[in-house]
Amino acid sequence: MLTRMGTTESTRFTTLRGLPTVGVTAVLALVAFTAWAMTAAADGNEDILKVVGIAWIAFAAMTVAIPLGARASQTHAHGLVWAYGLAAGAMVTSAAVFILPQAFGLHPKWGGFGVAAGIVLGFAAHTVGHRLTHETSFDHTSLEITAHALAAGAIIGIVYGNMPELGALLGLAIVSHKGPAGYAAARRLRSDDGDPWILLVPAAGVGLTAIPASIVALPSNVIVNALVFGFAGGVFLHVAMDFFPTCEIGGDVYDVANTTDHAHELLDELRLHAVGSTIVGGLVVFLAWYGLAT
Numbered sequence: 001m002l003t004r005m006g007t008t009e010s011t012r013f014t015t016l017r018g019l020p021t022v023g024v025t026a027v028l029a030l031v032a033f034t035a036w037a038m039t040a041a042a043d044g045n046e047d048i049l050k051v052v053g054i055a056w057i058a059f060a061a062m063t064v065a066i067p068l069g070a071r072a073s074q075t076h077a078h079g080l081v082w083a084y085g086l087a088a089g090a091m092v093t094s095a096a097v098f099i100l101p102q103a104f105g106l107h108p109k110w111g112g113f114g115v116a117a118g119i120v121l122g123f124a125a126h127t128v129g130h131r132l133t134h135e136t137s138f139d140h141t142s143l144e145i146t147a148h149a150l151a152a153g154a155i156i157g158i159v160y161g162n163m164p165e166l167g168a169l170l171g172l173a174i175v176s177h178k179g180p181a182g183y184a185a186a187r188r189l190r191s192d193d194g195d196p197w198i199l200l201v202p203a204a205g206v207g208l209t210a211i212p213a214s215i216v217a218l219p220s221n222v223i224v225n226a227l228v229f230g231f232a233g234g235v236f237l238h239v240a241m242d243f244f245p246t247c248e249i250g251g252d253v254y255d256v257a258n259t260t261d262h263a264h265e266l267l268d269e270l271r272l273h274a275v276g277s278t279i280v281g282g283l284v285v286f287l288a289w290y291g292l293a294t
Contacts, residue, residue: 023200030059030204033211040215047164051157051214054171055207058149061175062182062203069186070196081270082277083180084245089281091240094173095233097289098166099159103230106222114227118234125151126242142198145185149178149205152239155232156206157213162225167292173285174236175206177243245274 037052103111126148156174160166182203186196218225 019200020195020198023197023204026201026204026208027059030055030207033207037211037214045215047160048211048214050166050168050171051160051210052207053168054156054160054175055153055210057172058153058175058178058206059203061179062199065179065182066186066196066199066203069183070190077266077270078273080180080184081245081273083183084177084243085274085277086281086284087177087180088240088243088245089278089283090173090176090285091236091243091281092278093282093285094170095236095240097285098170099229099233099236102163103226103233106226106229110223111226111230114230114232115234115237116230117227118231118236119238120234121231122235122238126238142185142189142194142201145181145199146202146205148239149202150209151235153206153209154213155235157210158216158218158228159232160210161214161216162218162228169285169288169292174239176281177239178203178206181243244278245270 034052034056037048041049100111100115103114105111126144152174156171160171182199185199189196189198218228
């Protein structure tokens with residue numbers, strides 16, 4: 001989950017019809033990669049269409065959330081908790097069901113080391129990346145969420161490119177947090193006098209790396225593949241844990257709850273909703289998988 005960060009000054013970008021040009025450029029690049037992918041699919045690489053679909057769903061989810069977050073005159077703590085919880089539960093379950101068995105099946109020990117590396121390095125990248133954002137003149141929120149989208153997209157592309165039997169369920173669960181993340185980021189950017197539409201960059205970011213990464217072929221080495229798939233699973237688990245709706249001081253949920261006169265009582269209630277939403281998120285993935293498997 002994004003931590004609260006203030007901006008010392010509004011982010012200034014050249015605009016095109018009211019939209020930041022860097023955002024428009026990112027969208028046009030996604031369209032170009034999509035056109036290339038369609039050509040590749042016509043030449044026989046039909047599996048790439050799964051990656052394209054996941055990329056555009058991630059783009060649509062965050063893009064729709066931008067104006068909703070920017071125009072929100074009031075915030076609803078229960079809705080935010082359920083959005084984060086459903087996404088986190090779905091991501092944990094999907095990583096555990098669709099990626100980790102593949103890593104451990106290739107090599108139980110090396111796959112385990114890959115998972116550990118993904119979680120630890122995911123945490124390290126998040127922490128160091130947050131520190132480095134303070135060294136730039138751009139707003140921290142958009143930089144962090146863009147880096148996250150590009151990294152997640154690259155991993156999605158590699159996983160799907162080397163496991164063509166995977167269905168779209170994994171990818172959809174992994175990018176399910178794009179909607180609530182975009183809403184929270186847009187709300188924060190607007191409150192800090194930033195331009196919420198800069199979030200078009202991370203909205204397109206998943207596809208910008210996922211589509212080209214899908215053509216990367218891993219070497220036919222069991223240990224390398226176990227490490228890669230374990231690492232992917234570990235990163236997704238780290239991202240999911242980062243989106244667990246923790247109802248503590250300093251997070252998005254607290255920022256919303258603190259606007260009421262009964263913040264403490266509301267947080268206690270929201271903790272129960274946090275548990276329930278994550279369970280439901282995992283259950284949704286189970287039911288979807290069970291329905292497809294039977």
